[in-house]
Amino acid sequence: MSEARKLGFDTLQIHAGASPDPATGARQTPIYQTTAYVFKDADHAARLFNLEEVGYIYSRLTNPTVSVLAERIVTLEGGVGGFCCSSGHAAQIMALFPLMGPGCNVVVSTRLYGGTITQFSQTIKRFGWSAKFVDMDDVEAVKAAIDENTRAVFCESIANPGGYITDIPAMAAVADAAGVPLIVDNTSATPYLCNPIALGATLVVHSTTKYLTGNGTVTGGCVVDSGKFDWSASDKFPSLSQPEPAYHGLTFHAALGAMAYTFHGIAVGLRDLGMTMNPQAAHYTLMGIETLSLRMERHVANAKKIAEWLEQDDRIEKVTYAGLPSSPYHGRVATICPKGAGALFTFAVKGGYESCIKLVDSLELFSHVANLGDTRSLIIHSASTTHRQLTPEQQEAAGAAPNMVRVSIGIEDADDLIADLDQALTKATA
Structure with missing residues (x-):
């Protein structure tokens, strides 16, 4: 196929990073279940360790199956490079690792997954790092939070759990101005x-456990670099x-x-932190990504239909889905997420x-996980559950108040899902 033609997303999600196995002709990317790789000779080994040549050394660093996955995600995100790791939480630490040092801080959104809030508010303190939590709808507050020790700004494109959409261009402008x-x-x-890099982001992280894999089988994470930051x-x-003293003085x-x-994330981060993705997990995720666009279209269509139904139900106080005209974030959908507001929201x-507890316990099709x-x-x-460790004020700020439940809408028949919610709500509010 001509290199001049830009391939579409649906094509790239199947082909990016992959080619038939040169040894066997296998069309699907094999699971390279190996720990180490034989060097051609001593000079070849030295060149690999000097980063003068790209290749495989040890599977804690790189693995052919995992490399295909990384390249596919990087291609879909529009980055120049990236690496996979063992979980989304690992990806967050790996993303910060080359940037931070003792005494440094990261300015982060108050609207984040509860485990991320705990990781940033508590766990990273053990590295000597700290986090400043700011409502990222308040651009001036974000600017004010950045100081001489800030090394990054962190947010979610569609925030978990509430489905709130972040104004990525505005955050990118603030971060760029602060260097x-x-x-x-x-x-x-x-x-x-959503394409955060096209909207101004420097780095993108993923929990590949979620939509990219799409079938609830394996955990994983990925970090993508735009290649645009000086x-x-x-x-x-x-x-x-x-x-870099951790890599024989190389200036990366x-x-x-x-x-x-x-290369720093691989040669130093994965080498020393060991947050490695295993090749079987990469294989499952590669298979999942092949149908990503098809699944996301159904996810979004179902979420919109169910959110509209919930909003009209007298047993519901409010719905946070940004795809609804009533949402304060609805105006951002066309710019940030033009193909839809996702399938994650709360009500x-x-x-x-x-009543929330009774609802969860009464559902039959929805899985409580x-x-x-x-x-x-x-x-x-x-x-x-996920936000249990937070204070009531933090729960409220994160969109996880005690009267809220979070739903991740799947690709089943939407009418079946509505019927399940209807019967469970009847029991919960009787």
Whole structure:
């Protein structure tokens, strides 16, 4: 096929990064279940370790199956490089690792997955890092939160659990003015609905566990670099702009240019933190991505129909789906997520906490699980589970108040899902 023709998303989600296996002709990417790789000779080994040649050394760093997955996600996101790791939480730490140091902070959205809030408010303190939580609808507050020790701004494209849509261009402008990268978690949107890099993001992270895999079988994460950030413009990022003592004094940005961040993430981050994706997990995710656009279209169509039904139901106080004209985030859909507002949102049940618990326990088709992005429709009461460790104020700010349940709408028949919600709501609000 001519290189001049730009391939469409539906084609790239099947073909990007992959080709028939040269040894066997296998059309599907094989699972390369191996720990290590034989070097051609001593010089070949030395060149690999010096980053003078791209190849495989040890599967904690790179693996052919995992590399195909990374390249596919990078291609769909419009980045220049990236790497996969063991989970979405691992991806967040891996994304920050080349940027941060003791005493540094990251400015983050108050509207994040509860586990991310805990990771950023508690766990990263053990590295000597800190996080400043800001309502990213307040651009001036974000600007004010950035100081001389800030090394990144972090948000979600479609926030979990409420489905709120972030004004990525506005956040990118703030981060650019401060000389720091904008990191966008694109898990809930996927590159099919949202392209953060085209909107100004520097880095994109994913929990590949969710929509990219789409079948609830394996965990995984990915970090994608836009290749557009100048890591040497200031002294804020010494791991990239100055000789790196953790890699025999190599200056990554000077030596590797736009691929500096990606190579640092592999050669130092994966090497030393060991947050490695296994090849079987990569295989499952590759198969999932092949149908990503088809699934997301159904996810969005179902979510819109169910959200509209819920909004008209007297047993419901409010619905947070950004695809509804009543949502304060509806105006951002056309710019940020032009193909739809996703399939993740919350709704408040009259009767509060107790009614939410009864609703969850009464559903038959919806699965009560701590996950999202599955082909199956999922539900959870965030305040008593994923956001349980947060204060009431943090729960409210994150969109996980006690009277709210989160739903991840699957690709079943929408009328069947509505019927299931109807019967469960009848029991919950009796």
